[in-house]
Every structure is written in structure tokens, then in C-alpha cells.
Amino acid sequence: MVTDQYQYGDFTTAYAIAQIEGEERRLLKWRDAQVTSARRSAYTTFGVATGLNLLFLILAFHFLGREVAARDRITAQSEEIRALATGLEKRVQERTHELQTSNQELEAFSYSVSHDLRAPLRTIDGFSLALYEDYGDKLDDQGRDYIHRVRNGVQRMGQLIDALLQLSRVTRTDLVREATDLAEVARSVAADLKASDPDRNVRFEIPGTPMLAQADPRLLRIALENLMGNAFKFTAKTPNAVIRFGSYPEDGVNVYFIRDNGAGFDMKYVDRLFTAFQRLHGDRDFKGSGIGLATTLRIVRRHQGRIWAEAKEDQGATFYFTLGS
Structure with a gap:
């Protein structure tokens, strides 16, 4: 017996076709959902990457600005240090010149002390000795004591001058x-x-x-x-x-x-x-x-x-x- 529908077990051909079409629709729907999800993920990834790139650029410009500012500060400080060093060197040269001048004046003073002051001391010592030797027998004990005191004072003054000159030389001599x-x-x-x-x-x-x-x-x-x-x-x-x-x-x-x-x-x-x-x-x-x-x-x-x-x-x-x- 021939009919428009053929039986195959418990299923009919129309039912099988309907099942296949339903499965295709389900797979299409699932694929559409997957495509949509992938598109959303791509948009999200792109957005995050773009944000990170912008953040990186902002940070890069920030640190670059700080680096430029730091270099400007270092350059300014270097110029200031260079100016201070130049000024300091000039002041050192001035002080060195003043010190050399002072040493020359001190040497001139030492020469004056050793010659100009010693000359009258030698005169006093010489004449007091002559007075004692030539007229000592005509003087009493008090007179001779005065002469001794004069000579002792002259000798002490000479020793004091020697000590001062030594103090001056100790300060100026090379170590x-x-x-x-x-x-x-x-x-x-x-x-x-x-x-x-x-x-x-x-x-x-x-x-x-x-x-x-x-x-x-x-x-x-x-x-x-x-x-x-x-x-x-x-x-x-x-x-x-x-x-x-x-x-x-x-x-x-x-x-x-x-x-x-x-x-x-x-x-x-x-x-x-x-x-x-x-x-x-x-x-x-x-x-x-x-x-x-x-x-x-x-x-x-x-x-x-x-x-x-x-x-x-x-x-x-x-x-x-x-x-x-």
C-alpha cells in the first residue's frame, strides 16, 4: 500500500525533518549568541586596551615632564654651583694675596724688630757696661746695683725680642x-x-x-x-x-x-x-x-x-x- 508518508519505525519523515530544522535553528541561535559574545569581548578588550594605552601615555608624559623639570633644576643648580665655585676661587685668590701681603709685612716687621730695636739695646748695654767698668769704683753699692738692673733689663728685652721673632718664624715657616x-x-x-x-x-x-x-x-x-x-x-x-x-x-x-x-x-x-x-x-x-x-x-x-x-x-x-x- 502506497501513501504520501513513509513509516520508519516510530518516526515519520516529516517529524525527522522537523527535528533537523529545529536543531539547525538552535545551532544558528547558539552561533549568533557566540558571535555576539565574541563581539562584546572584542569591544571590551579594545576598550580596556585603549584605556590602558591612554593611561600609559598620560603617565609617560607625566614622568617625562618631571624628568625635564629635574634636568632643568639640575642645570640651574649646576650653573649656581659653577658660579659659587668661581666666586669662591676668586675669594681664595684674594685671601691668598692678602695673606702673602700680611706675611711680607710681618717679615718687614720682624726685620725691623731684629735690627732697629736691637740697635738702641746694644747702645744701652754697651754704655752701661762701659759705665760700670770705667766708673764702677766711683759708685757706691746702690749705684752699681742700678747699673746691674739696667743691664739685666736690656738682656731680658733682648731675650723677649728673640722669643717674639721665634714666635713669628714658627707661624710663617713651611711645615x-x-x-x-x-x-x-x-x-x-x-x-x-x-x-x-x-x-x-x-x-x-x-x-x-x-x-x-x-x-x-x-x-x-x-x-x-x-x-x-x-x-x-x-x-x-x-x-x-x-x-x-x-x-x-x-x-x-x-x-x-x-x-x-x-x-x-x-x-x-x-x-x-x-x-x-x-x-x-x-x-x-x-x-x-x-x-x-x-x-x-x-x-x-x-x-x-x-x-x-x-x-x-x-x-x-x-x-x-x-x-x-
């Missing part, structure tokens, strides 16, 4: 550091002091081993002559005088000292100790110019060191100093 055995210098100074007064009962204690330092030997000898000379002078009334020179390390620096058991001094006057013309003892007790310690202070400072003292009255004094690097 030449070299390996210097301070113990050897101290022994030489001690020998000179003993020779100046052979009858003195004084013992010097100086290390027999080298005591090396990078220092100017000429200036260090002047410093030790002043310090050890003071110790020698202020132990004059001490029966068993002892003068010791030594050193010890402290904070990576050698500290040198000269210690004596002489007259000492009151520590409340220690601030006056290294000032020129300041003396803690009367001239009648101990002769001196009052310039030796001021000279020593300048020598130590020129070596980038420091100097200080400790003492007790009638129990001696100790002077310490360092010499820098």
Missing part, C-alpha cells in the same frame, strides 16, 4: 713632615740643658728606644726646648728633680708628655697657660719671657695636634701633646 725620633731630640735638648747648668742635680728619664713620629724636626725641637726648658726651670728649687719624657697610645693616637716634680701651678689658671705674656709665676722666682708655651701651642696646632696640661702646686706639672696624623 716639612718627616720621620723624626722624638726621643733622640729630647736627649739632645736634655744634654744642652745639663750643659747650661752643670751643678744642677736633675735626672732626665727618656726612653732609649726610638720614638718615631711624622713631624717637622726643627719645629719639634723648639717645642721640646720650651717644654723641657720649663720643666728644668721650675724644678730649680727641687732637691731631687726628675724630668720624664714619654708617650702612650690613646684612641689610635700617640700622646707625648713631659712630667716634672717641680713647682707646678694652680689648675684654675690653666686657661691662661698658653697665652703670650701670661705667666703663672713671678719673674723674681723664675725668669722667663711668657712666650715659650704660646710658641709651643702654635707648633702643635700646625701639626694638627693639641696640647694640654695638668698640675698641682708644689707637686709638679705634666704637659701632654699630640701631633695629628
Whole structure:
């Protein structure tokens, strides 16, 4: 039996076609949804990428602006530093010229002191000596004492001039550091002091081993002559005088000292100790110019060191100093 529809199992041809068409519509709908979703994702990605690019450009221009501003500041600062350096160099040249002029004036003054002031002193000393030799027998004891005082004053003035000239030379002379055995210098100074007064009962204690330092030997000898000379002078009334020179390390620096058991001094006057013309003892007790310690202070400072003292009255004094690097 022939009909318009053919049976195949439980399904008819029309039903199968309808199912296929439905599946196609579903697949088309799903594909459209996928295309729409992909389009949205593409638009979103494009938007985000565009935003990020804009943000990157904004940040790039911001940092570029800061970099340009920083370079401008650095350029301005460099110009300012260059101008300051030029001005500083000019001021240094001016100060150097002023210092050279001052040194020349000081040298001229030193020459004047050593010649112009010494001439009348020699005249006074010479005539006072002639007066004593030629007319001393015609003068009484008081007259002869006056002449002695005049001559002592002239000699003291000469010593004061020598001390002032030495102070001036110490300030102006070139500092030449070299390996210097301070113990050897101290022994030489001690020998000179003993020779100046052979009858003195004084013992010097100086290390027999080298005591090396990078220092100017000429200036260090002047410093030790002043310090050890003071110790020698202020132990004059001490029966068993002892003068010791030594050193010890402290904070990576050698500290040198000269210690004596002489007259000492009151520590409340220690601030006056290294000032020129300041003396803690009367001239009648101990002769001196009052310039030796001021000279020593300048020598130590020129070596980038420091100097200080400790003492007790009638129990001696100790002077310490360092010499820098």
C-alpha cells in the first residue's frame, strides 16, 4: 500500500525533518549568541586596551615632564654651583694675596724688630757696661746695683725680642713632615740643658728606644726646648728633680708628655697657660719671657695636634701633646 508518508519505525519523515530544522535553528541561535559574545569581548578588550594605552601615555608624559623639570633644576643648580665655585676661587685668590701681603709685612716687621730695636739695646748695654767698668769704683753699692738692673733689663728685652721673632718664624715657616725620633731630640735638648747648668742635680728619664713620629724636626725641637726648658726651670728649687719624657697610645693616637716634680701651678689658671705674656709665676722666682708655651701651642696646632696640661702646686706639672696624623 502506497501513501504520501513513509513509516520508519516510530518516526515519520516529516517529524525527522522537523527535528533537523529545529536543531539547525538552535545551532544558528547558539552561533549568533557566540558571535555576539565574541563581539562584546572584542569591544571590551579594545576598550580596556585603549584605556590602558591612554593611561600609559598620560603617565609617560607625566614622568617625562618631571624628568625635564629635574634636568632643568639640575642645570640651574649646576650653573649656581659653577658660579659659587668661581666666586669662591676668586675669594681664595684674594685671601691668598692678602695673606702673602700680611706675611711680607710681618717679615718687614720682624726685620725691623731684629735690627732697629736691637740697635738702641746694644747702645744701652754697651754704655752701661762701659759705665760700670770705667766708673764702677766711683759708685757706691746702690749705684752699681742700678747699673746691674739696667743691664739685666736690656738682656731680658733682648731675650723677649728673640722669643717674639721665634714666635713669628714658627707661624710663617713651611711645615716639612718627616720621620723624626722624638726621643733622640729630647736627649739632645736634655744634654744642652745639663750643659747650661752643670751643678744642677736633675735626672732626665727618656726612653732609649726610638720614638718615631711624622713631624717637622726643627719645629719639634723648639717645642721640646720650651717644654723641657720649663720643666728644668721650675724644678730649680727641687732637691731631687726628675724630668720624664714619654708617650702612650690613646684612641689610635700617640700622646707625648713631659712630667716634672717641680713647682707646678694652680689648675684654675690653666686657661691662661698658653697665652703670650701670661705667666703663672713671678719673674723674681723664675725668669722667663711668657712666650715659650704660646710658641709651643702654635707648633702643635700646625701639626694638627693639641696640647694640654695638668698640675698641682708644689707637686709638679705634666704637659701632654699630640701631633695629628
